[in-house]
Amino acid sequence: MSGLFTTRAWEKVWIYRDTFLLGLWNTVKTSFLAILLAIVLGIIFGLMATSGKKVLKAVSRVYIEVIQNTPILLQCCFLYYALAFSGHSIGIIAAGVIALGVYTGAYMAEVFRSGIEAIPKGQFEAAQSQGFKYVEKMYYIILPQTLKIILPPAVNQVVNLIKNTSCLYIIGGADLISLTYSFVTGENTGGSYAPGYIVSGLCFFIICFPLSKFASTWEEYLKKRDRKTNIAVKEA
């Protein structure tokens, strides 16, 4: 245990820094693409859930419930192995992007749904009375207003997504955690457990901490603003 903090172990990490950079790049790339997919899915299914049409509502409910109630690891495995055994392998990162995007998309859909539901009904009616079509109404009037409310939970989901990139490990892994693990257990590189884990933990922390800090600060700000308007309304 005591030998794990030796300079030699740290030197090894420095010599193999490319491994960590590659892992970090893969994690960032996977997260970025998956976030885009999640936002698109979130908007689509969020709009479906608030559309008021029974069929669309049911479809988005089923999507959200099925995805939210099963682990990401299972979905990732399912996708990867089903494709691999049927001879359509698409690669680890692509499978990861799809699995993570679909998984986080279900959470994003809930975020968008609650955001849209928080907008006063008058806004919808006003937009309609001004002759806005559905897409215009959502794009110009409703979604810009929801943005402020949904920012904190959406950013929290982004943080979760970044942390969940570690699920790639089970399908062969190219992300930061998997590469760190193969680094610390590798034949030539093995042994520097403590420095290896500290470095990869720090990488995650540096990315995720500012995001979650931003989310919680923004949420506090919104709460304070709400309190102020409530008082103002009461006094008026």
Next chain:
Amino acid sequence: MSELEASFSLLKNANVLLYVGRGVLFSVIISVIAVLLSIAFGTVLAILRNYCTKGVLKVFHIISTFYIEVFRNTPLLLWIFICVVFCPAPAFFSRKMFGLTSVETKLLWKAAVALILFESSIIAEIIRGGLNAVAKGQFEAAYSQGFGTVKTFTLIILPQAFKSVIPTLLGQVISTIKDSSYLANVAIIELMARVKTILAMANRYTGQGNIHTSDVFVLFGLAAVIYFAINFTLSCIVRGMQDRKKRVAQRNRALA
């Protein structure tokens, strides 16, 4: 079509079902234990972070804040790997238990520790939300009635805080059951890992030469159905509780 039939024959194999069933049991038991211990540990963290803000006690505030932020912003898998290497296993867990080998019980202990450490940070934040929702007057009232700090918390503050976060905590059980699938990467006893193990030797059970896509669908489908059944039941309970809370709040507002 025979491939699919062969895959479904997996579900009729008593050994496979028993193996998977015990995996389910392990998943649920690990998750429930992890949540219960995390609630205990998380409560301590939440109190330290929220109320130790003056004088020398500020050290505790800094330590607990650091702990919560570090664990919340790094992946669970990292902590599982770290605990597998660094977490010491007491002699109690270094022997055969629950039909597992001594190596497996040791791994189980280490991975469970990682899960508890990780969930504590999340549950601490949930409980902190509950503590913040308790009106400040409750503290003043308790002190004015002569309650000490410990009694104020255990008799007045914590019961109110817990009551308001029970649905969120139950929701965290769902997350924990899902997170416990990460243990599949090291400890080979819970549901996810067992399904994967069976998939790797599915051809032996089905009597087919190879592992087919239908095996993937049947086995992972089975796991998905099990996870869904457990988690969906829980989330229905959570939703019922939240709806009732909303109704009560509305009624109170209407009365006031």
